[in-house]
Amino acid sequence: MGPNILFVQVDQLTASFLPAYGNRIGHTPHLDELAGRSVVFDAAHTNFALCAPSRFSMLSGRLASEVGAYDNGAEFPSSIPTFAHYLKAAGYHTALVGKMHFVGADQLHGYDERLTLDIYPASFQWTGDWNETSEEHGNDTRSFTLAGPVTRNVQMDYDEEVLHRARRKLFDLGRGIGLDDDQPWHLTVSFTHPHDPYQCTHEDWARFDHDEIDMPAVGPLDDHDPYSVRLLQQYRLVDSPPTEAQTRTARHAYHGSVTYTDRMVGALLETLRSAGLEENTVVAFSTDHGDMLGERGLWYKRTFFEGATRIPLMISWPERFAPGRRPDNVSLVDLLPTFAELAGFDDLVRPIDGHSLVPLLDGDDHTTDVVFGENLSEGATAPILMARRGSWKYVWSGCDPEQLFDLSTDPLERANLAADPAHEATRAALHELVHTRWDVETLTPAIEASQRRRAFLRALYAGGDAPEWRQPPADQASGHVLPEGIAYNDWVYADVID
Numbered sequence: 001m002g003p004n005i006l007f008v009q010v011d012q013l014t015a016s017f018l019p020a021y022g023n024r025i026g027h028t029p030h031l032d033e034l035a036g037r038s039v040v041f042d043a044a045h046t047n048f049a050l051c052a053p054s055r056f057s058m059l060s061g062r063l064a065s066e067v068g069a070y071d072n073g074a075e076f077p078s079s080i081p082t083f084a085h086y087l088k089a090a091g092y093h094t095a096l097v098g099k100m101h102f103v104g105a106d107q108l109h110g111y112d113e114r115l116t117l118d119i120y121p122a123s124f125q126w127t128g129d130w131n132e133t134s135e136e137h138g139n140d141t142r143s144f145t146l147a148g149p150v151t152r153n154v155q156m157d158y159d160e161e162v163l164h165r166a167r168r169k170l171f172d173l174g175r176g177i178g179l180d181d182d183q184p185w186h187l188t189v190s191f192t193h194p195h196d197p198y199q200c201t202h203e204d205w206a207r208f209d210h211d212e213i214d215m216p217a218v219g220p221l222d223d224h225d226p227y228s229v230r231l232l233q234q235y236r237l238v239d240s241p242p243t244e245a246q247t248r249t250a251r252h253a254y255h256g257s258v259t260y261t262d263r264m265v266g267a268l269l270e271t272l273r274s275a276g277l278e279e280n281t282v283v284a285f286s287t288d289h290g291d292m293l294g295e296r297g298l299w300y301k302r303t304f305f306e307g308a309t310r311i312p313l314m315i316s317w318p319e320r321f322a323p324g325r326r327p328d329n330v331s332l333v334d335l336l337p338t339f340a341e342l343a344g345f346d347d348l349v350r351p352i353d354g355h356s357l358v359p360l361l362d363g364d365d366h367t368t369d370v371v372f373g374e375n376l377s378e379g380a381t382a383p384i385l386m387a388r389r390g391s392w393k394y395v396w397s398g399c400d401p402e403q404l405f406d407l408s409t410d411p412l413e414r415a416n417l418a419a420d421p422a423h424e425a426t427r428a429a430l431h432e433l434v435h436t437r438w439d440v441e442t443l444t445p446a447i448e449a450s451q452r453r454r455a456f457l458r459a460l461y462a463g464g465d466a467p468e469w470r471q472p473p474a475d476q477a478s479g480h481v482l483p484e485g486i487a488y489n490d491w492v493y494a495d496v497i498d
Helices: 029-036 051-060 083-089 154-174 226-234 244-274 332-343 421-437 440-460 476-480 488-492
Strands: 004-010 039-045 093-098 148-150 185-190 199-201 281-287 313-316 324-331 370-375 384-389 392-397 403-406
Touching: 004 244, 004 332, 029 244, 029 281, 029 313, 051 332, 083 093, 083 185, 083 332, 093 154, 148 244, 154 185, 154 244, 154 476, 199 244, 244 281, 281 332, 324 332, 324 370, 384 421, 392 421, 403 421
Parallel strands: 004 185, 004 281, 039 324, 093 185, 148 199
Antiparallel strands: 039 313, 281 313, 370 384, 384 392, 392 403
């Protein structure tokens, strides 16, 4: 049997706000400690900078278009194997605590149990529409007018419940409760922080000097590319862009929210140690996508610029993997084959778009240095597809000009080299790579047909009578009370972690 696997996922965490990725003012002592004993990937990417498609892609090891995950209102088919299915097949007990944004009646997708409700709807309420200028359920200026310190918000309520149930589960696993003999386990713990709203506790706000908050390296542009213009329209920011003061406040609160997230992760890792599980447990930490946070005047996600696409990824198992940093291009679809290889399971249903990271974790050379990304949701109006190879990032759109950036010389993506004759060979090679990977002529009508089907169902249930597919999980506390017919001392002195 392979090692236990604890996967901690947070939401909308851009790598550049972490000290482990070079931020100068961030306060994340627990993630710093984890990074110090991990293999840290410096060029990790999301495959789709949007919550649900990113997660469906990650779980399945396939690009989102391969599983019909075109936007936040797309169903994740039950027939798609996930890493939870493969780990179960390898003999693992698997559990999910927290957000995963499953859409559809299946709210498990291979996990043996789910210990919390999802935070977002499981219906087609958030179906994307290429014909909408502004999404009904999208962000708006309240992100900035209501940014700052707060005593409480709904995301704090949710994440503290996730932490509570995850810690209780780890203590149960440490006592072998729910396991067969020496059965290994996999636990996914998914927090919704630091996703907007850009709010944080007063305590975490006070950790930072407001005047010292790092501001965007590239400010608002006058010559946005066409898609960025549409994205600003989607977010209702064309006529009401945030002021410099609002930008500073939002970024300040985001820093505080990242610190709050770090505290959650720290409590989880301390529980792992206290439960006696640290030695034989692989700990993986990542997110679903990043956040632009005002870079280029853009916010949130749904773009291929680094703020939204580059993500943190750390994997720790000191028993085998020497800590260090890797420059290789990797992405979330690589987690499925990685977890499967760690578990000793190799009978995957092909094709799989990801590649196991175990060779890189063992210090070997990387033979595949290409990652792919997709943007197929509202505002795109046609498939927008990305290929990154080495330091080159190429973006092709069905309706917008091409983009080509050399991140080794232009990390802020200021110079689009797609029309530069000196780089025509690189552009042509990446263009061919994109069109070899995707059949755009087939993909476009498939997305449009999916949107029409789901838009009909969304309209049908617009009155609020949509089926509720999120079912309350059984309360774990019911397993920690004295059963009938059991002697008190036999119960109270059993299952103690010494």
